[in-house]
Amino acid sequence: MKKKCLECGAEIMGRVDKKYCSDYCRNAYNNKVNKDSKNLVRNINNRLRKNYRILDSFPLREGKTRTTRTRLLDKGFDFDFITNLYTTKKGTTYYFVYDLGYLPLDNDQYMIVKRE
Numbered sequence: 001m002k003k004k005c006l007e008c009g010a011e012i013m014g015r016v017d018k019k020y021c022s023d024y025c026r027n028a029y030n031n032k033v034n035k036d037s038k039n040l041v042r043n044i045n046n047r048l049r050k051n052y053r054i055l056d057s058f059p060l061r062e063g064k065t066r067t068t069r070t071r072l073l074d075k076g077f078d079f080d081f082i083t084n085l086y087t088t089k090k091g092t093t094y095y096f097v098y099d100l101g102y103l104p105l106d107n108d109q110y111m112i113v114k115r116e
């Protein structure tokens, strides 16, 4: 079985464990992979930052306030991006983006809280 370079597809001569035809192709391939993972991290960080700004846009009274799912979505909130969960002893789970969190309530209502 003939192996092909992961970068350019050229046939590889020599050792069976070789993945690239040349150092050039190895570097080119690895640079692309690194770039993709850097973009991934950047995109997720941007989403988290946006979610944080949205939560932060609600004025809190005594560390909390209420809003609706619709209002959060209207502002562009993405429920897929959080940094951590916090579950109370009673089993209530808060979803946090850094130190700002939300708790889904009944009827599409949400409680927004700030961690002390």
Ligand SMILES: [Zn+2]
Pocket: 005, 006, 007, 008, 009, 010, 020, 021, 022, 025
């Ligand atoms: Zn190659």
